[in-house]
Amino acid sequence: MSTKESVRPLFRTRQLTIVGMLASITVILGLTGYGFVPLPMAKATIMHIPVIIGAVLEGPAVGFMVGLLFGLFSVFQNMVAPNILSFAFLNPLVSVLPRVLIGLTAYYCYKWVPVKNEALKIGVGAALGSLTNTVGVLGMIYVLYAADFAAARGIDPTTVFAVVSGIAVTNGLPEAIISAIITVPVIIMVKKARRM
Numbered sequence: 245m246s247t248k249e250s251v252r253p254l255f256r257t258r259q260l261t262i263v264g265m266l267a268s269i270t271v272i273l274g275l276t277g278y279g280f281v282p283l284p285m286a287k288a289t290i291m292h293i294p295v296i297i298g299a300v301l302e303g304p305a306v307g308f309m310v311g312l313l314f315g316l317f318s319v320f321q322n323m324v325a326p327n328i329l330s331f332a333f334l335n336p337l338v339s340v341l342p343r344v345l346i347g348l349t350a351y352y353c354y355k356w357v358p359v360k361n362e363a364l365k366i367g368v369g370a371a372l373g374s375l376t377n378t379v380g381v382l383g384m385i386y387v388l389y390a391a392d393f394a395a396a397r398g399i400d401p402t403t404v405f406a407v408v409s410g411i412a413v414t415n416g417l418p419e420a421i422i423s424a425i426i427t428v429p430v431i432i433m434v435k436k437a438r439r440m
Contacts, residue, residue, distance in 0.1 A: 259306050266294035266306075267313035274321060281422060288419040289377075292346050296373045296427050299347035300354050300366060301434060307347020315340030328396045332389045342380025349376040362435075363428050370427035371420040378416035382408050 255263070270291050273279030279291035295314055299307025318339040322330040333339040350373030357365045385393055386408045393408070394401040 255305065255309075259302050262298055262302055263306055263309045263313070266298045266310045267317075269294045270310070270314045271317050274317060281418075288415055288422055290419070290422060290426065292343065292374060292377045292419075293370075293423055293426055295343065295346045296350040296370050296423060297430055297434075299351040299373070300369055300427070300431050304348050304351045307351050308344055309347075311343040311345070311347045312340065314346075315343035318343065329385070329393070331392060331396070332385045335384075335388065337388065338381060338384040342377055342384065345380055346373045346377050349373045363432060366428045366431050367424040370423040374420040374423035375416055378412055378419060382412050382416075 270279070273291045273294075279289055281288045281290060291314065292311075295307055295311045298310040315336065318333055319336065322333040322339070350369040353372045354365050354369030357368045359365060386404060390404045391401055394404050397407065399407060
């Protein structure tokens, strides 16, 4: 390689700024409690929405970084404010890996949806990115900590799969819908502003 050739940085300044801003929004949502939407049966989280927005607007590397920071914040939160499931969330396979995959799933689903309607593409990417979080976190808890989950929740170990699946449906589907509802107009608005 010639000495005159410059090495392309992994992130441009704008991308680093966006990573910092979206990760900050995720942390604020978590610390203030605004990251949870009360529903009749449960609380749906919207803390993963900045990951999806970053991925769709700026690509998989930005989505990866925002997801990584979201996951690390989740570990930190469970260290300083433990709850009955903190033993699981201290494991990066539960708290970090699924959050990293949110951005990758959202970006590639958005890119590969074979339709021309931009809103539909964003909505599919957002919904599937959200479901990646739900399935990833709950799936890892089931695979790694089924017995501990049963003990913490005071349930029969033979019912863990049914309970985890029930949580996935009652939380995961509303979260996916909310993610699409919030993400579609935000991304469309930002893309329009960039074209002006």
